[in-house]
Amino acid sequence: MANPSKRVSAAPARQRLSIPKAYKMYVGGAFIRSESGRYYQVSGMTKGSADAEVVNIPLGSRKDARDAVLAGKAALHGWSSRTAFNRGQILYRLAEVLESRHEELVTSLVRAGATERDAIDEVNASVDRAVWYAGLADKISALVASHNPVSGPHFGFTLPEAMGLVAVLAPESPALLGLVSTILPVIVSGNTTVVVAGERDPRTAVIFCECLATSDLPGGVVNVLTGRAQDLGPQLAKHREVNALEAWTPDAALRTSLERDGAGSVKRVKTHDAQGIAALRDEQRGQGLTYVERFLELKTIWHPAGI
Amino acid sequence: MATPRKNEKKTDAVKAASSEPDLGFTGESSWQYEPSLEGTDHLRFEKKYELFIGGRWVAPKSKKYFPTINPATEEPIAEVAEANAEDVDAAVRSARTAYDKIWSKLRPAERAKYLYRIARAMQEKARDLAIVETMDGGKPIKESRDFDVPTASAHFFYHAGWADKLDLAFHGRPYRPLGVAGQIIPWNFPLLMAAWKIAPALACGNTVVLKPAETTPLTALLLAKIFEEIELPPGVVNIVTGAGATGAALVAHSDVNKIAFTGSTDVGKRIQGAIAGSGKRLTLELGGKAANIVFADAPLDQAVEGIVNGIFFNQGHVCCAGSRLLVEESVHDLVVRKLRDRIATMRVGNPLDKNTDLGAINSKMQLEKIRGLVAAGEAEGAERWSSPCALPKKGFFFPPTFFTNVAQASRIAHEEIFGPVLSILTFRTPDEAVEKANNTMYGLSAGVWTDKGSKSFWMAQRLQAGVVWANTFNKFDPSSPFGGYKESGFGREGGRQGLSSYVEVG
Numbered sequence: 102m103a104n105p106s107k108r109v110s111a112a113p114a115r116q117r118l119s120i121p122k123a124y125k126m127y128v129g130g131a132f133i134r135s136e137s138g139r140y141y142q143v144s145g146m147t148k149g150s151a152d153a154e155v156v157n158i159p160l161g162s163r164k165d166a167r168d169a170v171l172a173g174k175a176a177l178h179g180w181s182s183r184t185a186f187n188r189g190q191i192l193y194r195l196a197e198v199l200e201s202r203h204e205e206l207v208t209s210l211v212r213a214g215a216t217e218r219d220a221i222d223e224v225n226a227s228v229d230r231a232v233w234y235a236g237l238a239d240k241i242s243a244l245v246a247s248h249n250p251v252s253g254p255h256f257g258f259t260l261p262e263a264m265g266l267v268a269v270l271a272p273e274s275p276a277l278l279g280l281v282s283t284i285l286p287v288i289v290s291g292n293t294t295v296v297v298a299g300e301r302d303p304r305t306a307v308i309f310c311e312c313l314a315t316s317d318l319p320g321g322v323v324n325v326l327t328g329r330a331q332d333l334g335p336q337l338a339k340h341r342e343v344n345a346l347e348a349w350t351p352d353a354a355l356r357t358s359l360e361r362d363g364a365g366s367v368k369r370v371k372t373h374d375a376q377g378i379a380a381l382r383d384e385q386r387g388q389g390l391t392y393v394e395r396f397l398e399l400k401t402i403w404h405p406a407g408i
Numbered sequence: 409m410a411t412p413r414k415n416e417k418k419t420d421a422v423k424a425a426s427s428e429p430d431l432g433f434t435g436e437s438s439w440q441y442e443p444s445l446e447g448t449d450h451l452r453f454e455k456k457y458e459l460f461i462g463g464r465w466v467a468p469k470s471k472k473y474f475p476t477i478n479p480a481t482e483e484p485i486a487e488v489a490e491a492n493a494e495d496v497d498a499a500v501r502s503a504r505t506a507y508d509k510i511w512s513k514l515r516p517a518e519r520a521k522y523l524y525r526i527a528r529a530m531q532e533k534a535r536d537l538a539i540v541e542t543m544d545g546g547k548p549i550k551e552s553r554d555f556d557v558p559t560a561s562a563h564f565f566y567h568a569g570w571a572d573k574l575d576l577a578f579h580g581r582p583y584r585p586l587g588v589a590g591q592i593i594p595w596n597f598p599l600l601m602a603a604w605k606i607a608p609a610l611a612c613g614n615t616v617v618l619k620p621a622e623t624t625p626l627t628a629l630l631l632a633k634i635f636e637e638i639e640l641p642p643g644v645v646n647i648v649t650g651a652g653a654t655g656a657a658l659v660a661h662s663d664v665n666k667i668a669f670t671g672s673t674d675v676g677k678r679i680q681g682a683i684a685g686s687g688k689r690l691t692l693e694l695g696g697k698a699a700n701i702v703f704a705d706a707p708l709d710q711a712v713e714g715i716v717n718g719i720f721f722n723q724g725h726v727c728c729a730g731s732r733l734l735v736e737e738s739v740h741d742l743v744v745r746k747l748r749d750r751i752a753t754m755r756v757g758n759p760l761d762k763n764t765d766l767g768a769i770n771s772k773m774q775l776e777k778i779r780g781l782v783a784a785g786e787a788e789g790a791e792r793w794s795s796p797c798a799l800p801k802k803g804f805f806f807p808p809t810f811f812t813n814v815a816q817a818s819r820i821a822h823e824e825i826f827g828p829v830l831s832i833l834t835f836r837t838p839d840e841a842v843e844k845a846n847n848t849m850y851g852l853s854a855g856v857w858t859d860k861g862s863k864s865f866w867m868a869q870r871l872q873a874g875v876v877w878a879n880t881f882n883k884f885d886p887s888s889p890f891g892g893y894k895e896s897g898f899g900r901e902g903g904r905q906g907l908s909s910y911v912e913v914g
Binding site for chain 1: 499521522524565566568569571576577838860861862865866
């Protein structure tokens with residue numbers, strides 16, 4: 102740990118020493134370090150946090166990304182075959198857990214540079230957005246499915262289905278609202294996801310994972326890696342088991358290369374620039390069916406009607 | 409609970425059709441069951457329940473109270489206030505104030521949060537709600553515990569999700585809430601009907617005056633307690649207990665914008681007539697005489713389970729009950745034998761017993777109505793079979809019963825019995841099945857049993873019913889619109905379409 106002497110010497114002799122948290126990645130429902138053993142350091146501390154001035158964050162490797170894809174794929178069948186109502190209930194539970202950790206989340210955002218006021222607003226908006234997506238779970242079909250009036254004695258339906266495993270390169274900022282806004286529309290319909298958290302300060306993302314882990318969300322539905330989007334992004338974009346990729350990055354060159362990499366497996370790739378990221382802060386533009394529809398497959402079913 | 413079986417003679421025709429071993433259900437064996445009663449000692453009822461108006465419990469201006477009894481024991485549970493026209497007026501005023509000052513101004517996302525809170529509280533209190541529902545109404549605890557209460561809570565969850573998504577629901581068309589909704593609900597699913605009515609009304613931004621049925625007011629009052637506890641703003645939902653006169657006062661009130669009624673077709677017609685010219689919006693969910701159609705190619709054992717569920721669920725007190733069995737002639741005898749064997753295993757008795765299949769008939773009045781129609785069926789020449797099961801000495805009970813040789817003109821073939829009584833008719837061709845199924849003033853639901861998917865869709869296209877179940881029956885979901893054709897009423901409850909009943913869309 103960096104500078105332990107500083108924390109000890111600053112404390113009166115009888116004051117107890119705090120227990121700083123080890124920040125880990127969240128894969129397959131477990132909190133893990135990188136298989137590579139590599140790490141990087143993030144600094145910034147505020148009052149109210151037990152953490153040290155500098156903390157070590159796992160530097161996710163390409164192997165970690167592949168492991169996370171396996172975990173996401175393994176969880177896919179179970180998650181997508183749950184009822185939409187049940188998925189909604191779990192996302193609502195997530196909102197409850199986020200609300201109950203309001204203070205901790207605010208502290209985490211502040212230590213990453215937000216003002217107290219902005220941090221509170223961001224946590225409030227994040228909880229409300231989780232509630233919005235929770236309520237959407239069992240409405241998606243009613244909004245995007247159709248009965249097709251085909252000419253002939255048939256019943257025709259077009260129904261939405263989960264696309265599969267979706268990789269998400271999360272925006273750096275807003276750290277919490279960005280995760281809620283990019284992960285929930287992906288999983289609400291039954292997809293699972295591998296997320297690369299913002300590199301600069303992924304501590305809020307890790308706390309968010311702790312919320313996921315205590316929300317009855319099955320392990321493996323959301324897998325969050327820490328590390329460099331530059332390393333992990335291309336790996337995920339090329340991975341054939343990844344069905345879709347959404348990248349939120351102002352880096353134009355990275356966006357282009359991800360779109361190109363995705364072509365090799367006809368991956369559904371959607372990239373968002375700084376303006377797209379900014380829209381996530383808006384109550385109206387930052388949420389909606391559009392974010393969900395991108396990661397739905399549509400299945401048309403024909404059935405004869407006759408005796 | 410002991411359910412001794414009598415020896416029964418099989419007819420030759422049935423014997424010939426039977427290729428399966430006699431499992432002893434109708435033989436000499438007698439199955440004994442130990443009681444498995446749900447505990448009620450922890451429940452504390454008030455001696456009397458007041459009206460819930462403006463977020464407070466207020467004594468009725470009528471100064472009158474009426475008892476609500478347990479139909480399984482005939483013992484009173486509590487006294488309940490009887491609201492008169494003045495009380496109804498106070499409730500409507502408080503709903504109007506809440507609408508103008510609070511509810512219509514609240515952000516939709518915040519409205520949603522209240523509904524989520526209600527849903528959560530119902531889940532947390534599920535056991536008590538189920539027990540009280542069973543005590544007050546007579547339905548088996550396994551139904552109130554596994555169906556009524558969870559489905560009611562799910563309705564609040566579901567509609568909470570719509571509250572902040574109405575722009576999506578109406579494809580961006582402008583919409584506005586109606587104002588004050590007067591809602592009158594029946595005694596067969598007291599809590600569930602309260603949820604079906606209140607949840608969409610609140611989600612769409614209306615406020616509510618709800619009148620529960622006079623024989624089953626308690627769970628609605630427990631729901632009012634939940635509204636208090638989750639801090640629903642005062643007046644958003646008001647609950648006025650009473651009988652027909654209370655309902656009539658609510659229907660007649662000039663400041664009510666919308667009436668939603670679930671109940672008998674008779675009363676529905678009177679309500680529709682009464683509000684003529686007033687401009688009030690109306691939805692009606694009325695009676696039914698659903699055809700449950702079994703083709704010879706159907707998976708028959710599965711069909712028999714569906715028939716049993718279709719007619720005996722909640723003692724047959726179900727508006728969409730599959731009360732007319734239309735069975736293809738070639739399998740009639742076989743289906744009847746299987747039905748009889750299956751029904752003979754059903755346990756009728758204390759609704760609080762977790763093994764009870766059929767509980768108590770909701771009221772003495774209803775029991776007499778069932779007895780009257782059954783007598784009419786016998787008088788008209790239909791052949792009656794009732795389960796030889798033992799019935800409790802006290803309380804209102806009726807054994808599961810079916811009629812064969814039922815003529816289409818017979819009263820038991822076209823009048824709603826609303827009890828555990830099934831009328832069995834036959835048909836030879838799909839066209840004849842459709843014609844017989846549609847030969848009713850009702851059109852709430854229908855069932856089709858066949859192994860051939862194309863035939864179920866062909867039938868579904870031709871059946872005049874708001875809900876058609878194929879190879880299943882009595883399925884309900886908040887996301888699935890429910891409502892009738894013809895004299896079974898109009899409007900839908902549940903699903904995206906159900907929201908239209910509570911908004912004016914531009």
